Amino acid sequence: MFRLVDRVSAYTLDQFLVFIAVVDCGGFAAAARKLGRAQSAITYAVRALEEQTGLVLFDRAHYRPQLTDAGRGLLPRARLLVEDLDDFHRHAEGFAHGVEAAVSLVVNEFVDQGLVIGALDSLRRAYPSVRVRMAVKPFGDDIEMVRAGQATLGVVAAISSLGNEFEARQLVDQALVAVAAPSHPLAAIRGPIGLGQLRGQMQIVWTRNITVTDSTDLGVHALDAWHVTDLNAKLHMLRAGVGWGSLPAHMVQEDLAAGRLCVLDMESWEGRDRMPSVSSFVIRLKKGVPGPAARHLVDALLAKGGAPK
Structure with a gap:
């Protein structure tokens, strides 16, 4: 249980949001514009996620970053995590309003x-x-x-x-x-x-x-x-x-x-x-x-x- 907590606490919601934004926007610069951040912040968040997973999520050898096999496999799970957290927030907000x-x-x-x-x-x-x-x-x-x-x-x-x-x-x-x-x-x-x-x-x-x-x-x-x-x-x-x-x-x-x-x-x-x-x-x-x-x-x-x- 404690090992699971340690593994999960290494990730942040922001890392998943940035990962998804890069994919949806087609690149780091476009994701930075969408999220209103510096491109360096986007690059840092993706690299941090790659370091914590021990995987390369994007192939950067092309004009636009391409998902690796690992990136394609983890993308739907990242989307599910974000959707579940959004659902959790809506439930909590609803209960707070009676x-x-x-x-x-x-x-x-x-x-x-x-x-x-x-x-x-x-x-x-x-x-x-x-x-x-x-x-x-x-x-x-x-x-x-x-x-x-x-x-x-x-x-x-x-x-x-x-x-x-x-x-x-x-x-x-x-x-x-x-x-x-x-x-x-x-x-x-x-x-x-x-x-x-x-x-x-x-x-x-x-x-x-x-x-x-x-x-x-x-x-x-x-x-x-x-x-x-x-x-x-x-x-x-x-x-x-x-x-x-x-x-x-x-x-x-x-x-x-x-x-x-x-x-x-x-x-x-x-x-x-x-x-x-x-x-x-x-x-x-x-x-x-x-x-x-x-x-x-x-x-x-x-x-x-x-x-x-």
């Missing part, structure tokens, strides 16, 4: 993840040092993670009151679409489909819990229904023609475009003349002050969702 080391996010499975990923990309570009931990959870579990402090922010699809402990900002209303495979009997019906026509066809229903009868199931119109706890499993069943059901529009848009699913024209849905929608919100606990990265992520989510900041 930037979080990490932001944790929980996303409801009904939410359009394209919106979330777009906002996360904005966060990555603005705060590259901040790590992100993201979980995808169903109704209830998403809100509970924020309430328990396991997630800094939640992007939730609200179907009930969130509670006074949360600050909530609405993002978008996500429409639900009733769909079935082209081979399904309901897909052959032209015109609005009445409730009587739905009752005799198997419906695939998303539910939180399959161990008990869930009296809060919404939108169940068929006499026979299969319940699943995973939206992707429901989507696969619908593609296979097992039954019909509703899903968020963003989940089925590619299948509709490719002809794997068809939109069912519903005459009514739970007493309304149109399909319902699910509102999504970005939430956080009111207690505590969000850091710069969390605030940026909230603003990016609102911008992606088209909501006012």
Whole structure:
């Protein structure tokens, strides 16, 4: 360990910066102009680096110095060292200004993840040092993670009151679409489909819990229904023609475009003349002050969702 410290301490960051500048500028004089130094200082720094490595880094027999094999081999490592030190400085500067080391996010499975990923990309570009931990959870579990402090922010699809402990900002209303495979009997019906026509066809229903009868199931119109706890499993069943059901529009848009699913024209849905929608919100606990990265992520989510900041 001490031998390593002795070897490393013999080098300076300036030596690597000068070495790279000579290569990039094509010569000692040009590097001196770029760095605003005397050419003798550039020459000294390179010679010091050569002495400490025991290698000749430049062939000076030509009009312009040429990298030797050793110089070409060490150049990418010198660049990496400088980049890592610059990254270290940016991380340290960020922490000094209160930037979080990490932001944790929980996303409801009904939410359009394209919106979330777009906002996360904005966060990555603005705060590259901040790590992100993201979980995808169903109704209830998403809100509970924020309430328990396991997630800094939640992007939730609200179907009930969130509670006074949360600050909530609405993002978008996500429409639900009733769909079935082209081979399904309901897909052959032209015109609005009445409730009587739905009752005799198997419906695939998303539910939180399959161990008990869930009296809060919404939108169940068929006499026979299969319940699943995973939206992707429901989507696969619908593609296979097992039954019909509703899903968020963003989940089925590619299948509709490719002809794997068809939109069912519903005459009514739970007493309304149109399909319902699910509102999504970005939430956080009111207690505590969000850091710069969390605030940026909230603003990016609102911008992606088209909501006012």
